[in-house]
Amino acid sequence: xxxxxxxxxxxxxxxxxxxxxxxxxxxxxxxxxxxxxxxxxxxxxxxxxxxxxxxxxxxxxxxxxxxxxxxxxxxxxxxxxxxxxxxxxxxxxxxxxxxxxxxxxxxx
Amino acid sequence: xxxxxxxxxxxxxxxxxxxxxxxxxxxxxxxxxxxxxxxxxxxxxxxxxxxxxxxxxxxxxxxxxxxxxxxxxxxxxxxxxxxxxxxxxxxxxxxxxxxxxxxxxxxxxxxxxxxxxxxxxxxxxxxxxxxxxxxxxxxxxxxxxxxxxxxxxxxxxxxxxxxxxxxxxxxxxxxxxxxxxxxxxxxxxxxxxxxxxxxxxxxxxxxxxxxxxxxxxxxxxxxxxxxxxxxxxxxxxxxxxxxxxxxxxxxxxxxxxxxxxxxxxxxxxxxxxxxxxxxxxxxxxxxxxxxxxxxxxxxxxxxxxxxxxxxxxxxxxxxxxxxxxxxxxxxxxxxxxxxxxxxxxxxxxxxxxxxxxxxxxxxxxxxxxxxxxxxxxxxxxxxxxxxxxxxxxxxxxxxxxxxxxxxxxxxxxxxxxxxxxxxxxxxxxxxxxxxxxxxxxxxxxxxxxxxxxxxxxxxxxxxxxxxxxxxxxxxxxxxxxxxxxxxxxxxxxxxxxxxxxxxxxxxxxxxxxxxxxxxxxxxxxxxx
Amino acid sequence: xxxxxxxxxxxxxxxxxxxxxxxxxxxxxxxxxxxxxxxxxxxxxxxxxxxxxxxxxxxxxxxxxxxxxxxxxxxxxxxxxxxxxxxxxxxxxxxxxxxxxxxxxx
Numbered sequence: 001x002x003x004x005x006x007x008x009x010x011x012x013x014x015x016x017x018x019x020x021x022x023x024x025x026x027x028x029x030x031x032x033x034x035x036x037x038x039x040x041x042x043x044x045x046x047x048x049x050x051x052x053x054x055x056x057x058x059x060x061x062x063x064x065x066x067x068x069x070x071x072x073x074x075x076x077x078x079x080x081x082x083x084x085x086x087x088x089x090x091x092x093x094x095x096x097x098x099x100x101x102x103x104x105x106x107x108x
Numbered sequence: 109x110x111x112x113x114x115x116x117x118x119x120x121x122x123x124x125x126x127x128x129x130x131x132x133x134x135x136x137x138x139x140x141x142x143x144x145x146x147x148x149x150x151x152x153x154x155x156x157x158x159x160x161x162x163x164x165x166x167x168x169x170x171x172x173x174x175x176x177x178x179x180x181x182x183x184x185x186x187x188x189x190x191x192x193x194x195x196x197x198x199x200x201x202x203x204x205x206x207x208x209x210x211x212x213x214x215x216x217x218x219x220x221x222x223x224x225x226x227x228x229x230x231x232x233x234x235x236x237x238x239x240x241x242x243x244x245x246x247x248x249x250x251x252x253x254x255x256x257x258x259x260x261x262x263x264x265x266x267x268x269x270x271x272x273x274x275x276x277x278x279x280x281x282x283x284x285x286x287x288x289x290x291x292x293x294x295x296x297x298x299x300x301x302x303x304x305x306x307x308x309x310x311x312x313x314x315x316x317x318x319x320x321x322x323x324x325x326x327x328x329x330x331x332x333x334x335x336x337x338x339x340x341x342x343x344x345x346x347x348x349x350x351x352x353x354x355x356x357x358x359x360x361x362x363x364x365x366x367x368x369x370x371x372x373x374x375x376x377x378x379x380x381x382x383x384x385x386x387x388x389x390x391x392x393x394x395x396x397x398x399x400x401x402x403x404x405x406x407x408x409x410x411x412x413x414x415x416x417x418x419x420x421x422x423x424x425x426x427x428x429x430x431x432x433x434x435x436x437x438x439x440x441x442x443x444x445x446x447x448x449x450x451x452x453x454x455x456x457x458x459x460x461x462x463x464x465x466x467x468x469x470x471x472x473x474x475x476x477x478x479x480x481x482x483x484x485x486x487x488x489x490x491x492x493x494x495x496x497x498x499x500x501x502x503x504x505x506x507x508x509x510x511x512x513x514x515x516x517x518x519x520x521x522x523x524x525x526x527x528x529x530x531x532x533x534x535x536x537x538x539x540x541x542x543x544x545x546x547x548x549x550x551x552x553x554x555x556x557x558x559x560x561x562x563x564x565x566x567x568x569x570x571x572x573x574x575x576x577x578x579x580x581x582x583x584x585x586x587x588x589x590x591x592x593x594x595x596x597x598x599x600x601x602x603x604x605x606x607x608x609x610x611x612x613x614x615x616x617x618x619x620x621x622x623x624x625x626x627x628x629x630x631x632x633x634x635x636x
Numbered sequence: 637x638x639x640x641x642x643x644x645x646x647x648x649x650x651x652x653x654x655x656x657x658x659x660x661x662x663x664x665x666x667x668x669x670x671x672x673x674x675x676x677x678x679x680x681x682x683x684x685x686x687x688x689x690x691x692x693x694x695x696x697x698x699x700x701x702x703x704x705x706x707x708x709x710x711x712x713x714x715x716x717x718x719x720x721x722x723x724x725x726x727x728x729x730x731x732x733x734x735x736x737x738x739x740x741x742x
Contacts, residue, residue: 012253045324058237062244067692195724374715
């Protein structure tokens with residue numbers, strides 16, 4: 001959810017409204033904002049499932065430190081979505097371990 | 109290899125302030141920061157800062173950040189963003205990752221101003237999406253305009269936990285509870301009070317038992333802890349929340365200092381593993397300095413001064429300013445720094461139990477246990493008087509280094525005196541004109557204008573209001589007491605907003621006169 | 637912690653041993669406690685043995701937590717433990733970038 005007007009900050013400067021895909025589904029966000037923010041606005045909580053225990057992870061520190069929010073972006077795994085700016089047409093996929101493929105051989 | 113007079117790692121309050129002072133002396137300075145935006149955490153700080161004029165008190169953090177950036181830019185300081193200092197070596201060689209390559213640069217002096225990182229606590233479910241750091245919440249709502257969640261539980265009653273709880277409410281979240289394993293509120297009482305009066309219950313001596321949910325947080329269970337920090341069976345309480353926010357302290361991010369070979373110490377008074385520095389911030393390696401949270405966790409205000417001192421010291425070292433002139437400038441800064449390091453929350457006071465103010469007034473125990481001053485405690489503080497007509501009521505009950513209210517009053521009704529940590533007192537000889545400047549200037553939102561008896565059985569209370577939608581004159585609602593409980597019906601008599609108030613609106617509500625000293629917040633009645 | 641002959645009380649399982657401490661490498665509290673009983677008395681050894689703090693985030697989140705657990709297991713104060721060595725690169729970095737030194741124009 002977005003904050004439309006803030007009592008102290010007023011309105012937020014945003015880039016152009018663009019579309020991108022999340023696991024193949026088309027979503028909208030603002031160019032230049034961190035990928036994680038656009039996903040959060042769309043209600044996406046789970047960014048990845050861990051390698052060993054297959055546990056869900058999402059935004060934790062939001063400043064690029066904890067690396068919990070990494071996803072597969074345009075085919076590249078381990079991209080910190082909380083500090084990587086959103087671009088039009090980006091293909092963003094949930095990361096399983098270090099790939100976009102779910103364990104068990106299902107396709108992404 | 110590129111060479112600079114001063115290389116700074118970190119463009120936060122300390123790094124930028126050092127850059128400004130060094131550049132003023134004519135030094136060639138570069139500041140590297142791994143983030144896409146400079147300013148460190150300043151741009152997430154939307155509250156007014158404490159201190160006095162020289163500490164930029166009553167200015168909001170992000171405005172201070174803007175000022176620092178503009179000043180640095182004017183002086184020609186090179187700020188390189190998205191650049192990660194990945195190595196620092198004793199010979200003052202720095203390796204920095206910029207775009208897709210690594211650069212080697214050499215500095216005649218180096219300042220490490222890398223700040224702090226958040227501490228975390230573990231509990232079952234702490235890795236679930238929806239459990240976030242308090243810094244993450246600030247980043248989402250204050251930088252990017254994204255709501256961290258709808259219903260939030262805050263863990264941590266230090267200043268970060270308190271300030272972020274308030275900010276969450278300003279952004280439009282509901283803070284269902286604030287918990288802390290410690291038996292007493294850790295942050296400023298005024299920060300706690302402004303959260304408590306909005307209706308947030310405080311659970312001290314409580315910790316998180318578990319975060320509940322499958323793929324993300326759907327609830328949280330907290331429980332009371334005994335003296336050994338074990339949860340007492342049967343004390344568990346459950347809340348439906350979608351977000352759990354952790355604000356359990358900060359640790360200096362000092363690895364670069366360690367890597368460079370600076371002598372380090374594990375110092376609990378500085379909240380962790382820090383480089384040993386002298387009064388100018390110089391580490392055991394001559395010419396390598398550290399300033400800000402990296403050399404001991406404090407406020408942004410002190411980080412800025414430490415940065416300035418290190419910047420001047422570097423200039424003295426390289427001969428850009430004479431030792432005499434430099435030392436004089438440093439002495440001014442040190443005086444300002446000492447001003448900030450006074451009072452009950454001074455770095456040396458960490459962990460100490462204080463029972464009385466400097467004036468000898470008993471500290472409100474309710475404030476420490478529940479986040480608000482109880483009705484039977486408030487009267488003993490010097491900011492509380494009962495003059496006829498409109499007058500200020502200052503609910504500032506702890507010795508903190510802050511004095512903007514004293515300067516704000518054009519009629520000199522408010523007295524703090526030379527000692528910056530003294531409790532503000534109301535001078536009843538002077539006449540209050542109800543201008544509200546004191547209400548808006550109080551960084552702790554602890555000043556109210558009260559007319560205890562308007563002559564028609566009502567009282568009027570003017571309070572600071574920083575939420576949306578802003579109520580309008582004539583709006584009906586309820587008044588909340590210091591604890592955030594509804595105590596009576598209330599009607600908005602006036603709402604004033606002015607540029608000088610800097611986004612703090614002054615809301616005047618009319619309540620039955622017996623609630624003049626009880627009602628402290630207004631909530632509009634929800635439309636049915 | 638250089639006393640390699642330090643005698644520890646026997647390892648007793650705890651109810652929260654399965655809690656994750658190092659989020660990146662998914663190392664649990666129980667594994668860390670067990671490692672101490674296996675003779676890993678320093679944070680550097682723990683790090684090498686278990687990979688705590690060796691994952692993507694490079695110990696940003698767990699360093700202090702691991703230190704606390706090891707100290708408790710050894711019965712010492714956390715500040716008595718030497719921190720693990722800090723080395724360049726400070727942040728995770730791709731090999732191709734690390735190998736890409738920028739040529740100086742000058």
